[in-house]
Amino acid sequence: MSSNMMTDNLTSEHEVPTRHWIALFGGLIGAFMAILDIQITNSSLKDIQGALSATLDESSWISTSYLVAEMIAIPLSGWLTKVLGKRRYLTWTTALFTLSSLLCSFSWNMTSMIVFRAMQGFSGGALIPLAFSLVVQLLPIHKRALGMALFGIAATFAPSIGPTFGGWLTENFSWHYIFYINVPPAFLVIAMVRYGLNDEPVSLPAFRAADWFGIVTMALGLGCLEVVLEEGNREEWFSSSFIISLSILSAVSLVYFVINELYRDKPLVNLRLLRDKQFAMSNVAYFILGMALLGSVYVLPMYLTQIHHYNAMEIGEVLMWMGFPQLIIFPLAPKLTQLIKPKYLVTFGFIMFALSCGVNTHMTADFGGQQMILSMVLRAIGLPFIMVPLSLVALKNIRQKETPDASTLTNVMRNLGGAFSIAFIATMLDNKTREHLAHIKESLPNVSQLGWETLYQQQMMFIHTGSSVSTAMQQAQSSLLSTMQQQAAIMAYNDVFFMMTAALAIAAGLMLIMKN
DSSP: OOHHHHHHHHHHHHOOOHHHHHHHHHHHHHHHHHHHHHHTTGGGHHHHHHHTTOOHHHHTHHHHHHHHHHHHHHHHHHHHHHHHOHHHHHHHHHHHHHHHHHHHHTOOSHHHHHHHHHHHHHHHHHHHHHHHHHHHHHSOHHHHHHHHHHHHHHHHHHHHHHHHHHHHHHHHTOTTHHHHTTHHHHHHHHHHHHHHSOOOOOOHHHHHTOOHHHHHHHHHHHHHHHHHHHHTTTTTGGGSHHHHHHHHHHHHHHHHHHHHHHHOSSOSSOGGGGGSHHHHHHHHHHHHHHHHHHHHHHHHHHHHHHHHOOOHHHHHHHHHHHHHHHHHHTTHHHHHHTTSOHHHHHHHHHHHHHHHHHHGGGOOTTOOTGGGHHHHHHHHHHTHHHHHHHHHHHTTTOOGGGHHHHHHHHHHHHHHHHHHHHHHHHHHHHHHHHHHHHHHHHHGGGGHHHHHHHHHHHHHHHHHTTOOHHHHHHHHHHHHHHHHHHHHHHHHHHHHHHHHHHHHHHHHHHHHTSOO
16 A cells, blocks of 8 residues: 555544534534424424314324334434435435425414424434434544534433423414424535535435335334324323224334344344344443433423423523533533543443432422422433443444444434333323322321311411302312322322432443443
């Protein structure tokens, strides 16, 4: 090899062209938009529901349709990248994301909204693994930790501010703006990607050799599973024939999908990568991370709304303590990976996340936004030390050509973790609230003297406000029942955070026993 060729190789290994950085940032902006849109409609559902004359159950499909389509798109992204090329696929999927965002704002009824949200989810779902793949494919190994830190900011900061940002736009403008806001950055993403990436020809052989059986079984299996997890609690789980049918269809499809992928020479998703113990254990950690991250973003606004009656802006003032400190800590993570083994950094991150949930296991009626700041800051400290080093641990034994499949698997596991967590939390809150309320009612005779004194005091208060004696007693009883229900709900939230603490502790232990 000539000295000039050796010099070129060394330069390519240690320097990243500016245009590649531009393409990478374009991909990261696209991933940020897609992740933001998962949560951004949550605080605006009532406004959308009213504008489209929909019921509460129908409006739940605004989020469900997005998540189902996103879950199907993620496994397809690796194959479509091979068929269309990164530049063309990123351009097309971003354009479709922009178009579907605009169509969502023009929706005339709930059916049209659900269809357009599914289009948005399918196009947005591709942006997340593509951004992850660009980090690995465009950056040399010594720059990869920095790229993963940037991806981590998109993956963790977006869900933290999604509900707040959506609520602010709805309150100050209208719900349409949560979709308009995607248009300017989408044009920027397209311009950056088209400038920074080389064009690749369409691969017709890759299209003809597609794993069509795998595509169909994957779409049915993951799509039905997502619907079951999202709608199961509202449909009372397996008391619903709809949920039973989808569960059976999902289970059968996924079994056939796994068998097909393991025996096929060129599978849709290379499940054989899970034979690597380190990659498999990392995927379990990604699953738990998705459970804790999306679960906490789901349960915290619910607690603040139900117990303390916070509006979207007040919730945002609490959640910002989980988001903005990460911007300070994330730049430190790549440097620390050079000094400390990544598995120890991931362990530390999971421990901090577990501590943040542990702080919330002893909440009372006085535990509001100010008291949650400590747990938010602990979470913000922990997340950067999970996102950056965990990707390095997961990809340690993965070859560069296998990166799209590895990216698909880690993103699917994180999303599945979030879906399982939200379904489990919703069911657990309902069941535990009823259980604790029954226990409080059973224990009431044991403190009957205190109960009667409380009732009498409240009755006198209502009498002083002008109520008759009998009406005042009914009001006092209603007030006492409301207090009991509130206490039962708080105890249920404590149980949820205890469950999340335990799961994160398991993830920390899993990382600690992993080989160096």
